[in-house]
Amino acid sequence: MTKTNIVLTGVGGQGVITAANILGKAAVKAGVNVFVSEVHGMAQRGGSVNCTVRLGDVYGPLVQACSADVIVSTEPIEALRYIDYSNKDTKIITDINPVVPFTVSTGDEVYPDIEKVYNKIKTYGKLYKVDAVKLAKKAGALITKNVVMLGALAGSGVLPFDKKILLDTVLENVPKKYKEINKKAFESGYNSIKK
Amino acid sequence: MEILEDKPGKKILLLGNEAITRGALEAGVDVATTYPGTPSSEIADTFSYIARYFTKQKKDPSYYFEYSTNEKVALEVAGASAISGLRALTCMKHVGLNVASDTFMTYMYIGCNGGHVIISADDPSCHSSQNEQDNRYYALFSGAPMLEPTTPNEAKEMTRIGFEISEKLKSPILLRTTTRLNHVRGPINLKKIKKPRKKGKFERSPMWVTTPAIARKRHPELLKMIKKAGEISEKSEFNKIINVGKPKDWGIVTSGVSYNYVREVADDLNLDIRILKLGMTHPLPRKMCEKFIKSCKKIIVVEELEPILENQFKNIAYDMNSDIELFGKTTNHFSRLFEYNLDIVTEGICNILNIKNPIKKPKKSDIKLPSRPPALCPGCPHRATYYAAKLAKPRGVIYPTDIGCYTLGRAKPLEMADLLLCMGSNAGTACGLSVATDEKIISFMGDSTFFHSGIPPVVNAAHHNHDVVLTVLDNRTTAMTGHQPHPGTEFDGMGRPAKKIFVEEVCKGCGIEKVEITDPNDIKKTTKIFKEALDYKGPAVVVSKSPCILLENRDKRKRGEKIPVYTVDQDKCKKCYLCISKFGCPALYYGENKEVFIDEQQCNGCGNCATICPFDAIVVKEEGK
Numbered sequence: 001m002t003k004t005n006i007v008l009t010g011v012g013g014q015g016v017i018t019a020a021n022i023l024g025k026a027a028v029k030a031g032v033n034v035f036v037s038e039v040h041g042m043a044q045r046g047g048s049v050n051c052t053v054r055l056g057d058v059y060g061p062l063v064q065a066c067s068a069d070v071i072v073s074t075e076p077i078e079a080l081r082y083i084d085y086s087n088k089d090t091k092i093i094t095d096i097n098p099v100v101p102f103t104v105s106t107g108d109e110v111y112p113d114i115e116k117v118y119n120k121i122k123t124y125g126k127l128y129k130v131d132a133v134k135l136a137k138k139a140g141a142l143i144t145k146n147v148v149m150l151g152a153l154a155g156s157g158v159l160p161f162d163k164k165i166l167l168d169t170v171l172e173n174v175p176k177k178y179k180e181i182n183k184k185a186f187e188s189g190y191n192s193i194k195k
Numbered sequence: 196m197e198i199l200e201d202k203p204g205k206k207i208l209l210l211g212n213e214a215i216t217r218g219a220l221e222a223g224v225d226v227a228t229t230y231p232g233t234p235s236s237e238i239a240d241t242f243s244y245i246a247r248y249f250t251k252q253k254k255d256p257s258y259y260f261e262y263s264t265n266e267k268v269a270l271e272v273a274g275a276s277a278i279s280g281l282r283a284l285t286c287m288k289h290v291g292l293n294v295a296s297d298t299f300m301t302y303m304y305i306g307c308n309g310g311h312v313i314i315s316a317d318d319p320s321c322h323s324s325q326n327e328q329d330n331r332y333y334a335l336f337s338g339a340p341m342l343e344p345t346t347p348n349e350a351k352e353m354t355r356i357g358f359e360i361s362e363k364l365k366s367p368i369l370l371r372t373t374t375r376l377n378h379v380r381g382p383i384n385l386k387k388i389k390k391p392r393k394k395g396k397f398e399r400s401p402m403w404v405t406t407p408a409i410a411r412k413r414h415p416e417l418l419k420m421i422k423k424a425g426e427i428s429e430k431s432e433f434n435k436i437i438n439v440g441k442p443k444d445w446g447i448v449t450s451g452v453s454y455n456y457v458r459e460v461a462d463d464l465n466l467d468i469r470i471l472k473l474g475m476t477h478p479l480p481r482k483m484c485e486k487f488i489k490s491c492k493k494i495i496v497v498e499e500l501e502p503i504l505e506n507q508f509k510n511i512a513y514d515m516n517s518d519i520e521l522f523g524k525t526t527n528h529f530s531r532l533f534e535y536n537l538d539i540v541t542e543g544i545c546n547i548l549n550i551k552n553p554i555k556k557p558k559k560s561d562i563k564l565p566s567r568p569p570a571l572c573p574g575c576p577h578r579a580t581y582y583a584a585k586l587a588k589p590r591g592v593i594y595p596t597d598i599g600c601y602t603l604g605r606a607k608p609l610e611m612a613d614l615l616l617c618m619g620s621n622a623g624t625a626c627g628l629s630v631a632t633d634e635k636i637i638s639f640m641g642d643s644t645f646f647h648s649g650i651p652p653v654v655n656a657a658h659h660n661h662d663v664v665l666t667v668l669d670n671r672t673t674a675m676t677g678h679q680p681h682p683g684t685e686f687d688g689m690g691r692p693a694k695k696i697f698v699e700e701v702c703k704g705c706g707i708e709k710v711e712i713t714d715p716n717d718i719k720k721t722t723k724i725f726k727e728a729l730d731y732k733g734p735a736v737v738v739s740k741s742p743c744i745l746l747e748n749r750d751k752r753k754r755g756e757k758i759p760v761y762t763v764d765q766d767k768c769k770k771c772y773l774c775i776s777k778f779g780c781p782a783l784y785y786g787e788n789k790e791v792f793i794d795e796q797q798c799n800g801c802g803n804c805a806t807i808c809p810f811d812a813i814v815v816k817e818e819g820k
Contacts, residue, residue, distance in 0.1 A: 011567065021208070024380045028208045035346075036208075036380035039322070046781060046797075048567040057462075060346075060455030061379050064537045066555040077564050084557040101567040105784030105794075106775055108607070109565035120562050 004055040004160055005063045006153070007085045010074030011099045012047040015146030018173075019072075020051035022150065026169035027055050030161035037061035046102065050082055055160055069158045071125075072149050074132065075099050080117050083124050090125035091156045093193065095132035095149065128152070128193055135188040141178065144185035151189025163190065199245065201388045209383045211376045212237035214347040215286070215314060216245075218354025222310070223389030225281035227260045228269035230647060231676035232288030233323040234377035235316035239286055239688070240677060247690030257391055262679050262688040265618070265647040266291035270298045270313065277307035277367065278403065279395030282358050286314035289330045290617060294648065296333070301405055302367060303337040304413040306420065309395065310358030311367035313339070318374050319499045319534035325598065325617060327533070329500035334369050334477035338417050340424040341369040341477035342433060343451040347381040353433065353474065355386065360427055366420050369477075373499065375452045375534060425478040433474025434483060440467035445548070446491035448484075448504055450476050453497045456540035463541070464550065473504065484511050488519050495547055496523035499535050522547045570606055573782035574748075574799030576741035577601045577668050579715035581609045582778055582807070584637050584666065586718070587725035592635045593628050597621040597649075599641040600675045601668050608779040611639070619648025626652060626661040635729055637664045643673040643681040645698055650705065656734035657706035664728040665736045667698045670743040678746060702736045709735035716741055718806055744799045757819030759800040763791050767812035774804045774813065795820065 006023070010016040020036050027034035037052045052063045066087045072094075073079035079094040086092060096114075103109040121127045130152050136145040147170055154163040167186050174182045197207050198217055209217060215238045219227065229239035242260040249256035259276075263269035266287040273283035287295065292315050299313070315333065318324040334341035342357055344350035353370055361368045402409060428434060439461040449457045450473040461468055471487045473479065488494065488511065496505040502524040512519050523529050528543045538554055545552040571578050581604050584592075596602055596612035597620060605612035614624050625638035640649045645667050656663055673679040680686055680693070687693040702710045709731045713721045721739065728735035748758050768791055775783050775791060782797035783804060793804075793813070805813040 021380060024208045028206055028382050034208070034380075034382060037375065038210075038378050038380070046567060047569050059458045060375075060452060060537075061381075062375070062456075062536045064541075064554055065557045080560055080562065081564050083560055086557075087555065100784065101565050102570055102781035102784070103568065104565045105781065106607070106779065107785055110563070111565055112562050116562060120560055124560075 002056040006053040009078040014074040019146040035061035086125040139185035140181035147185040148189035151186035155190040155193030211347040214351040216241040218351035222358040226276040226283040228273040234374040243688040250690040266295040270295040277311035280308040281395040289317040310361035312357040428480040431475040442469040444492035449497040493520040574744035574801035580739040583721035595624040595638040597640040622652035625663040642669040
């Protein structure tokens with residue numbers, strides 16, 4: 001029996017739910033059983049977002065504690081927020097660009113020292129840092145940051161289907177004129193982990 | 196559009212809610228109605244999306260769809276259609292069924308000719324609700340047959356077959372879901388889309404008029420229907436026994452999404468166990484349950500929220516004189532609180548079976564992370580209304596509030612939400628607080644909430660001359676649930692032109708003599724209006740009109756207009772921090788030396804921070820975005 005447990009996290013508005021949806025569609029295309037769990041309603045722009053995607057011999061979408069194969073985060077502290085899903089073999093891929101919550105802007109709370117956050121994550125699993133903002137901008141549009149992270153996920157080698165299926169699904173789900181930019185974004189994310 | 200593909204056998208990925216809509220299309224649904232509410236909203240939004248797609252092309256969408264004013268009206272519109280022989284669907288969140296319950300309870304007495312599937316989307320853990328009531332009790336309460344899906348594909352199938360069951364029984368049925376079904380995506384096996392019937396026929400009969408004499412005749416008919424439904428339940432493909440390993444003494448009874456956890460835990464723990472998976476949970480397949488009880492020595496019941504299956508199994512066991520041992524909520528192995536997951540179900544089953552829980556306990560990180568609570572968006576006109584109301588009278592005011600984005604006025608620094616029960620409760624509780632206390636009352640409700648259930652308390656305030664200020668935050672949409680239209684918008688859920696109802700005219704018609712309209716972005720004028728409303732003896736209504744900034748900016752972008760971005764002129768800023776500490780727009784933040792900055796990404800260009808700045812230190816940046 002094979003199961004792949006994927007946790008996608010980030011901040012509302014960064015395309016986390018879209019990325020999870022594309023990953024689910026790719027799995028269907030690959031003929032792999034899949035369940036995707038999302039958050040709606042009160043979790044709007046600026047809120048913490050957490051989607052889980054499970055592939056293979058699974059019955060539902062929720063991931064158990066300490067059992068993620070990979071955590072992909074579009075924001076560094078959000079990777080740590082959901083670190084309970086990690087075990088020592090878990091690959092934790094995170095973008096390195098903080099999004100400061102308004103609770104910090106107003107002075108009520110503190111954004112932790114980023115190096116301490118990385119060091120803490122390393123005590124849980126295997127950390128991979130990606131400058132997804134830079135790569136997305138280089139590809140041609142900041143909005144493709146989530147696609148950079150999907151590329152990185154493909155590069156991590158945990159997916160039970162070919163990278164091309166995921167890339168094709170990405171391209172099917174973006175407007176025609178943005179296909180080239182998304183392809184570049186995906187490939188740059190893939191290479192950032194693979195090399 | 197993938198969801199409309201008529202390709203039987205094809206597999207596509209759909210959200211649980213979309214799958215329900217697809218199931219209705221495969222059953223040839225004629226009429227669909229709703230009032231939006233998380234986690235049910237995407238069922239209706241998908242109907243709306245498809246209808247608007249056809250309307251735009253001047254084609255017939257094949258079904259009628261509406262966002263009704265509230266759940267009760269939605270049930271009545273669809274119910275009358277089903278009584279007239281059409282296939283109808285009504286969807287709502289769990290608390291919506293409370294609103295519709297008056298209609299629902301008696302509708303069960305008279306039944307329908309066409310199939311009617313009523314969806315109650317429950318929300319264990321209150322992800323986006325004011326309570327986590329278990330609406331399975333509504334099936335027991337009303338007598339309605341009930342289906343509970345486990346996966347999106349099963350939700351589609353239960354919707355499709357639900358129409359057939361409903362027609363066989365001449366009774367509406369409940370499809371009861373939970374958030375972890377509504378908002379889960381999974382593979383769907385497409386079946387053929389059926390053509391709707393289009394026009395119904397109302398066959399007159401005294402049986403449709405529930406006078407006491409008729410009601411006394413209909414109640415025994417309801418009991419007969421439940422008996423017949425029990426026979427369907429016995430044969431239902433949705434009720435089945437699954438053997439894992441080599442079952443001996445132990446069995447598990449479960450339903451809905453809990454089955455997913457049970458099934459997976461059985462694999463993970465290498466259990467030898469018999470699982471009774473119930474999909475049609477009202478009425479229970481009595482004989483099947485008896486047989487299951489006889490086949491086991493000990494039974495674990497795994498269900499979220501209330502012990503509904505557990506109690507019914509106790510009843511059956513009692514009637515059978517069985518000495519079966521039952522484990523579940525009564526034995527404190529499972530909680531009546533919140534939604535379950537794999538960890539919770541593993542823990543409960545391990546405790547009952549007295550085996551070691553193999554799931555590792557994660558060690559907690561000692562780094563404190565800042566929270567990201569939901570907040571009113573930058574540029575939200577509600578913030579300006581709140582700010583003005585507070586300026587009008589900073590202390591000695593109680594603020595009853597309501598269900599919608601504006602509940603977020605609860606957060607710092609506004610803190611202007613003091614009492615909330617349910618949709619429409621703001622104005623009713625405002626009346627009560629004015630009777631009970633000497634404080635001033637300013638209540639808040641959205642425009643969609645006003646039409647939903649806000650009007651009767653406005654009439655009450657007028658008739659009894661309650662000394663209250665009732666605020667309607669009119670942003671011309673149902674923003675929180677995803678920008679659905681409502682009676683105050685000039686188009687409907689099918690994208691057709693619709694009669695726009697004006698809040699202020701309704702209030703005047705309800706007998707309110709002091710009705711004021713304001714644009715909250717004019718903070719000075721709005722403050723003055725609130726002051727006058729507070730001074731007024733008797734009920735006053737303030738209609739604060741400004742469109743949701745997200746819609747406004749979307750339209751601006753469509754028109755090719757730029758959205759202004761504001762910036763702080765550091766030379767002029769005196770660091771009084773009024774903009775952050777009193778107004779609290781999330782786009783504003785402190786720099787390293789406590790300077791104030793504006794996050795360009797987040798700024799939606801409303802300019803209200805510039806208006807309130809006493810030193811004119813906030814200005815428009817040249818370029819905009």
